[in-house]
Amino acid sequence: MREDCKKYFEKISEYLDGELDGKLCHKIETHLKECPECQNCLDSLKKTIRLCKKAAEEKVPTDIKERLRSTLRKCFGNESK
Numbered sequence: 001m002r003e004d005c006k007k008y009f010e011k012i013s014e015y016l017d018g019e020l021d022g023k024l025c026h027k028i029e030t031h032l033k034e035c036p037e038c039q040n041c042l043d044s045l046k047k048t049i050r051l052c053k054k055a056a057e058e059k060v061p062t063d064i065k066e067r068l069r070s071t072l073r074k075c076f077g078n079e080s081k
Contacts, residue, residue, distance in 0.1 A: 004031065005038050012042060016049070 008028050014020050015028050032039045060068075 005035060008032075009038065009041065012045065016045070 008031050011020060011024065011028065015025060020028070032042060
């Protein structure tokens with residue numbers, strides 16, 4: 001990764017969260033258009049964020065929760081709770 005890539009990549013989370021001023025956003029967007037490596041990193045990061053949000057929304061089925069609790073209780077020697 002080149003030095004200019006590192007400089008922009010350090011700000012990429014803030015960029016995605018809309019926390020940067022317009023001037024810096026424009027610089028990052030210009031860099032992304034010129035640097036396929038950074039664009040690929042950004043795309044991967046966006047995909048990771050979407051997957052994490054989706055996973056957080058999914059419910060764990062009740063039977064799996066109960067089996068997990070039971071297993072954890074056995075592991076910690078606390079089967080009566």
